[in-house]
Structures are given as C-alpha cells and as structure tokens.
Amino acid sequence: MKALRNYLDKIKPNFQEGGKLSMFHSVFDGFETFLFTPSTTSKTGVHIHDSIDSKRTMSVVILALLPALLFGMYNVGYQHYLAVGQLDATSFLTVFMFGFLAVLPKIVVSYGVGLGIEFVVAQWKKHEIQEGFLVSGMLIPMIVPIDTPLWMIAVATAFAVIFAKEIFGGTGMNIFNVALITRAFLFFAYPSMMSGDKVFVRTGDTFGMGAGTIVDGYSGATPLGQIATAADPSVAVVDVLGNPIGTWDYFVGLIPGSIGETSTLAILIGAVILLWTGIASWKTMGSVFIGGAFIVAIFNAFGGSAALETSVWDHLFLGGFAFGAVFMATDPVTSARTETGKYIYGFLVGVIAMLVRVVNPGYPEGMMLAILFMNVFAPLIDYIVVDANIKKRLKRAKVTKA
Amino acid sequence: MSLFSKKNKEIFLGPLSKNNPVIVQVLGICSALAVTAKLEPALVMSLSVTAVLAFANVIISLLRNTIPNRIRIIVQLVVVAALVIIVDQVLKAFAYDVSKQLSVFVGLIITNCILMGRLEAFALGNGPWESFLDGVGNGIGYSIILIIVAFFRELLGSGTLFGFQVVPQFLYDMGYQNNGLMILPPMALITVGCIIWFQRARNKDLQEK
Numbered sequence: 269m270k271a272l273r274n275y276l277d278k279i280k281p282n283f284q285e286g287g288k289l290s291m292f293h294s295v296f297d298g299f300e301t302f303l304f305t306p307s308t309t310s311k312t313g314v315h316i317h318d319s320i321d322s323k324r325t326m327s328v329v330i331l332a333l334l335p336a337l338l339f340g341m342y343n344v345g346y347q348h349y350l351a352v353g354q355l356d357a358t359s360f361l362t363v364f365m366f367g368f369l370a371v372l373p374k375i376v377v378s379y380g381v382g383l384g385i386e387f388v389v390a391q392w393k394k395h396e397i398q399e400g401f402l403v404s405g406m407l408i409p410m411i412v413p414i415d416t417p418l419w420m421i422a423v424a425t426a427f428a429v430i431f432a433k434e435i436f437g438g439t440g441m442n443i444f445n446v447a448l449i450t451r452a453f454l455f456f457a458y459p460s461m462m463s464g465d466k467v468f469v470r471t472g473d474t475f476g477m478g479a480g481t482i483v484d485g486y487s488g489a490t491p492l493g494q495i496a497t498a499a500d501p502s503v504a505v506v507d508v509l510g511n512p513i514g515t516w517d518y519f520v521g522l523i524p525g526s527i528g529e530t531s532t533l534a535i536l537i538g539a540v541i542l543l544w545t546g547i548a549s550w551k552t553m554g555s556v557f558i559g560g561a562f563i564v565a566i567f568n569a570f571g572g573s574a575a576l577e578t579s580v581w582d583h584l585f586l587g588g589f590a591f592g593a594v595f596m597a598t599d600p601v602t603s604a605r606t607e608t609g610k611y612i613y614g615f616l617v618g619v620i621a622m623l624v625r626v627v628n629p630g631y632p633e634g635m636m637l638a639i640l641f642m643n644v645f646a647p648l649i650d651y652i653v654v655d656a657n658i659k660k661r662l663k664r665a666k667v668t669k670a
Numbered sequence: 671m672s673l674f675s676k677k678n679k680e681i682f683l684g685p686l687s688k689n690n691p692v693i694v695q696v697l698g699i700c701s702a703l704a705v706t707a708k709l710e711p712a713l714v715m716s717l718s719v720t721a722v723l724a725f726a727n728v729i730i731s732l733l734r735n736t737i738p739n740r741i742r743i744i745v746q747l748v749v750v751a752a753l754v755i756i757v758d759q760v761l762k763a764f765a766y767d768v769s770k771q772l773s774v775f776v777g778l779i780i781t782n783c784i785l786m787g788r789l790e791a792f793a794l795g796n797g798p799w800e801s802f803l804d805g806v807g808n809g810i811g812y813s814i815i816l817i818i819v820a821f822f823r824e825l826l827g828s829g830t831l832f833g834f835q836v837v838p839q840f841l842y843d844m845g846y847q848n849n850g851l852m853i854l855p856p857m858a859l860i861t862v863g864c865i866i867w868f869q870r871a872r873n874k875d876l877q878e879k
Contacts (some may be wrong), residue, residue, distance in 0.1 A: 458850060
C-alpha cells in the first residue's frame with residue numbers, strides 16, 4: 269500500500285499543469301482516486317465528510333455482483349457441457365474455466381469501449397473521470413446471452429454511453445439505466461441474437477475448449493421461452509436435455525438464460541451485501557418483488573395459459589426479474605429519490621415487468637422494458653410525492669390559522 | 671430589381687443551412703421520421719414536398735392581395751390540398767410502388783408544418799418570384815435532411831442504397847448483421863438529433879445560451 273502511494277506521488281508531477289503528460293491528468297486523477305480516497309475537503313462552510321464516496325459505492329456494487337458473475341460463468345460451462353453430453357466426465361474446474369473464458373472477452377470489450385469513451389469525454393471537457401461506468405460495464409456482460417458477438421456489445425455499449433449518458437451530462441445525470449439501454453439497443457437492433465432458443469447456451473467451443481457435438485434431443489429454449497410458447501397451460505418446463513425442472517432449479521439457477529441473471533440464489537447474496545452496506549434501497553428492492561408477486565397472484569386467479577398459471581415463486585425466480593430488482597431498479601440515479609416514491613416506483617416496475625412477460629405474446633421477458641419505462645416516470649413520481657407533501661402541510665397551516 | 675439579387679440569394683440559400691426548416695426550425699419532423707427508412711421513398715417525398723411548397727408559395731403570393739385576412743388559412747389549405755392531390759395522382763400513375771410505400775404520407779403533406787409556415791410567414795408578404803425561391807429553398811433544405819437520414823438508415827438498417835446491396839457479402843459471412851433498430855422510427859429521431867448536434871457544433875451563432 270505504502271509503496272503504491274509513494275509511486276503515485278512520484279509520478280504525479282508529470283500529470284500536473286506543465287508536466288509532460290499533463291494531457292492525461294484526468295486519467296491519472298481517475299486512477300489515483302480509485303486507489304485511494306482523496307483527502308481533499310471543502311474550504312468553506314461546515315460539511316460532514318462521509319468516508320464513502322461514489323468510487324467506494326461502486327466498488328461495493330461490483331463486490332455484490334461477483335457471486336452472480338461467478339455463478340454465471342460456471343453456469344455457462346455447465347449448460348455447454350450438458351448440451352454436448354460431457355458433463356459427467358468434466359471436472360468442476362474445467363466447467364468453470366470454459367465459462368470464464370467465454371465471459372471474459374465480453375467484460376473486456378464492455379469496459380474497454382465504455383471507459384474509453386468516458387476517458388475521451390473527460391479529457392475533452394476537462395472533467396474528472398467519473399466512475400459510473402464501473403458498474404454499468406460489469407452489468408452489460410451479465411445481461412446479454414452468452415453467444416452475443418463481441419462487436420455487437422461494443423456497438424451497443426458505445427451507443428448507450430454516448431446517447432444515454434454523456435449527452436445528458438455524464439454520470440449521475442442520466443435518465444435511463446445505461447446498461448439497460450445497451451441491452452435494449454441489442455434487443456431491438458439484433459433481435460435474432462438476443463432472444464429465441466439458439467443464443468442462451470453456447471454449443472460451440474471457446475478458444476478450442478470443450479469441443480463436442482450436441483446430443484440428441486437438445487433444445488436451448490429458456491424456461492420463460494418455453495412458457496411463452498406453450499400451447500397447453502400445464503406445460504412441463506424442461507432443461508436443455510429434456511429433463512423436467514422445477515422451482516428449486518429456477519432458484520439455484522442452473523438453467524439457460526442471460527449470463528448473470530439465472531441464479532436467484534447468487535443474486536440474493538448480492539442483495540444482502542447491498543442492503544447490509546446500505547447502498548441499495550430496501551424499499552425499492554422489496555416493492556419490486558411485492559409488485560411482481562401481487563400481479564402474478566391476480567394472473568393465477570384467472571389462469572388460462574401457461575404464463576398465467578405459472579406460480580408466483582416461479583415467476584419471481586425466472587428470467588431477469590430478480591437481477592433487475594436487485595441491481596437495476598435500485599440504481600440511485602435513475603430510480604425515484606423520495607422515500608414514498610421508492611415504494612411506488614418499485615411496485616410499478618414489478619407489475620409492468622410481469623404484465624409484459626405474461627400478457628404480451630411478443631416478449632417472453634419484460635424486466636428490461638419495465639425498468640426503462642419506469643425510469644421515465646421516476647421524476648414524475650418524485651414530483652407528485654413532493655407536491656402532495658407540500659399540499660398536506662399547507663392544509664395543516666391553514667387549519668391552525670382559522 | 672434583378673432576379674438574382676443578393677437578397678434573393680439569401681432567400682434561397684438561407685433554408686439550406688442556417689435557417690433549415692427541419693434541423694433549425696424543427697418543423698416537418700413527422701414525415702422526416704416516417705419516410706426515411708429507405709432512400710427511394712425519401713427522395714420521392716422530398717421532390718413532392720419541394721414541388722408542392724414552390725407552387726403553393728407562388729399561388730398564394732399571387733393571391734395575397736385578394737385573400738380576405740379572416741379566411742386566409744382556409745384558402746391556403748385549399749391551394750395546398752389541390753396541389754397535394756395532383757402530386758398524389760401523378761405518383762399513383764407513374765410511380766405506383768413508391769406511392770404505395772409512402773401511403774398516407776403524401777396526403778399528409780397538407781399538414782406539414784413547413785408548408786403552412788412558409789405560406790403564412792413568407793408568401794403572404796412577398797412577390798411571386800421571391801416566394802418561388804423561398805419555396806424551392808425550403809423544399810431543398812427539407813430534402814437534404816431527409817436524404818442524409820435515409821442514407822444512414824438504409825445503409826445501416828438494410829445494407830442497401832436505393833435497393834442495391836452495398837454491404838458486401840463477406841462481411842455478413844464474418845458475422846455482420848444489419849441493425850434492425852435503424853429501421854425503427856426512434857433511430858430516425860436520433861439521426862436527426864445527431865445532424866442538429868453537428869450543425870450547432872459548427873455554427874456557434876445557432877447555439878442557445
């Protein structure tokens with residue numbers, strides 16, 4: 269630690285005004301404040317200085333994402349070796365390595381493109397480098413199917429960072445969740461690579477690893493895809509080999525799906541970290557689940573199709589619902605900020621996600637659209653909450669006057 | 671007064687860039703979004719709007735001293751509607767396929783804000799020749815934007831230009847795919863936004879404080 273600090277202090281003059289690398293001062297500044305909490309304080313007025321700043325906040329979120337990411341890597345390998353029929357003959361470590369090698373390029377591309385744009389813009393506008401992309405860059409690889417080509421991720425990330433973030437003024441000013449805009453761009457631009465039953469399980473090899481032929485009876489359809497297309501309300505959801513799976517499998521998450529979203533268990537570990545450190549709001553997170561459960565209970569009462577009759581637990585565990593509720597609906601920038609507003613915002617995210625998933629025949633999953641849609645309404649919710657509060661207090665003031 | 675005086679040049683050239691109806695006055699956006707998925711309909715739409723705008727401007731300018739002020743909007747609408755119907759019929763007769771692609775949008779030229787804007791703001795107060803120049807200038811200003819937008823949308827969304835394949839096959843073999851989002855209206859809006867961005871970055875006097 270001491271050596272690192274000394275090294276930074278030694279090279280610092282190069283990056284300051286007049287130094288030979290002064291044009292990269294924001295890059296240096298970004299790394300320095302990432303490694304060490306800056307000791308600069310405000311010069312005027314009285315302020316309470318919290319030791320946690322936004323770089324530290326983002327690091328905790330990354331930490332919370334790790335269980336889901338590691339599980340996702342393992343699951344990528346697991347689904348692949350299941351599909352080629354070699355699962356029993358393959359060691360745990362090989363399975364994980366396969367997934368690790370398959371996911372790593374996506375993380376590198378997402379960070380490379382996103383941070384590249386951030387650095388250029390920061391340099392150009394003479395800002396500090398902002399840390400918002402630290403989390404977005406990790407979320408992006410976790411919410412795409414494993415077979416999404418890298419260039420598509422690069423294009424979509426560039427689009428999202430420029431049009432959903434920098435245009436609005438950078439980190440903290442964006443209306444929409446940047447990672448979800450990336451996914452929405454991919455979803456609408458390249459629908460064949462983002463949905464269906466071909467993309468969620470990697471059937472080819474990764475860097476020459478895990479080659480094999482697909483076993484007979486293989487189907488890469490996700491559980492939600494099967495439910496959406498089922499003609500019979502009492503559909504039996506199966507894994508890639510056709511064995512029936514149930515609620516427990518949905519919870520643990522060894523099922524086909526986008527990389528980080530399948531395991532509700534791993535996501536819940538992340539949720540505990542976020543709630544325990546107080547980074548995410550339990551009000552938003554909880555009300556998303558309540559909203560989803562509420563509307564599914566109503567659907568269950570009516571019934572009539574496979575999606576309508578799927579139980580509350582299954583719906584909460586399947587697809588990107590848990591991932592969105594824990595990591596994306598709680599984004600402090602794009603969600604509602606008033607305390608009452610958080611309940612309304614979260615509840616409506618849950619309701620709309622399930623509505624899109626169940627009622628709209630075109631989309632088997634609705635979490636992305638629900639969160640983006642509510643991002644638009646979050647400022648309005650805040651406005652109404654604040655306004656209602658003002659009215660309430662005005663009324664009270666009048667009563668005492670009379 | 672000569673036909674191509676400095677003032678007339680200004681009337682004609684202004685709408686092409688500094689006073690462009692689409693990217694500066696932000697008029698006629700609906701049709702700019704609706705017909706720009708491909709270059710061919712965009713081009714036909716541009717010609718139709720330019721023709722209607724030029725002739726409507728001339729006719730209203732000729733009538734400007736006889737139109738009672740209270741009913742001028744109705745008179746303008748009748749003139750524009752008559753011209754739009756002519757254009758529509760010509761398209762149906764000679765370019766039926768494109769006419770089907772454009773569907774209602776030719777008819778909707780009548781509601782294009784650029785038309786009413788130019789008639790109200792210019793033709794009612796200027797002579798026929800100036801009005802003609804103004805109409806053609808604004809028509810071309812509208813056309814430039816439509817064609818730029820359609821160029822990018824067709825190239826990236828379908829890999830073609832005027833229906834001819836321009837993205838080579840080997841790129842598709844390497845895994846390139848057409849961007850489906852470019853075909854959808856939101857990307858037209860974003861493309862127009864990028865053109866506005868570019869325009870304002872170059873012309874400092876257009877930037878709002």
